[in-house]
Amino acid sequence: MKILFVCTGNTCRSYMAETLMKDLVKKAASSGLISENAIMVESAGLFVVEETANNKAVSVMEEEFGIKTEKHAARQITRELIEDSDLILTMTDRHKRAILDAFPVYKDKIYTLLEYAYPETTVVDIQDPYGGDRQDYFESAVSINNAIKAMFYKLIEEMEK
Template sequence: MKLLFVCTGNTCRSPMAQEIAKKVLAEKGIDAKVSSAGIYAFMGTSASENSLKVMEEIGLDLSNHMASLLDRKMLEENDIILTMTQGHKESIISSAPDFKDKIYTFGEYIGIGKDIIDPFGGSVDVYRSCRQQLEDYTYKLLEII
């Protein structure tokens, strides 16, 4: 299985989701390739400072992360594309409607329906809340895949 997480700039939510999912899936022995991208990413941008901090708190390292801009090849290569918000999902589907059957919001896919909060520019506590939401959603994801 190939799983792609998508947010806006690929510096906060989607790289955090990627690393959390890699860890949890590996712990459960689930063979999956996990990646992330942003619909408006600036290629090569590093993860945000607060993303680095809150991920380090749980033993995950984003220091080598470089933002990737979502492209058609990524949509083709991945089995499931999980966006952080309904707006991200709609944006991708409007430009690539042929992939609509494998694009979901993360919340929609796990049956919760809520968007992942955007911590960009927020305090460390806001990033922690986002990280916790991503962890909760990822454990729910395990029940499905």
């Protein structure tokens, strides 16, 4: 299964989601729950301007979550990324709508992260920490991490069908 996380610039939220999900997949694979390549994870942005991950986002991943990060190159979402992904998880409803407007044929694989993780929720947006302080980044990362953990076993069940 190939998952694509999407936000605005691919420097904060989708970067953190990719990092957190890759870490969870790595841990699940090392414990034998899934194979190492069972879930592939990528991220992209709708309007990429900056080239690398935000320093505060990197700091939160490394210092608060204990994840050793690699240099991240922000990238623009493309038709190829959308076509190649089995599941596209956006950080807000606005991101989801933008992708659906451009690629309505893929509506069955595009969700916000929160609506996919919590189907009964009415809150579907992860707050954008961009321009905020480190605490804003930490709070967004916690929301993302909780949603990823909530959806992880759902993903495994779907893969086993």
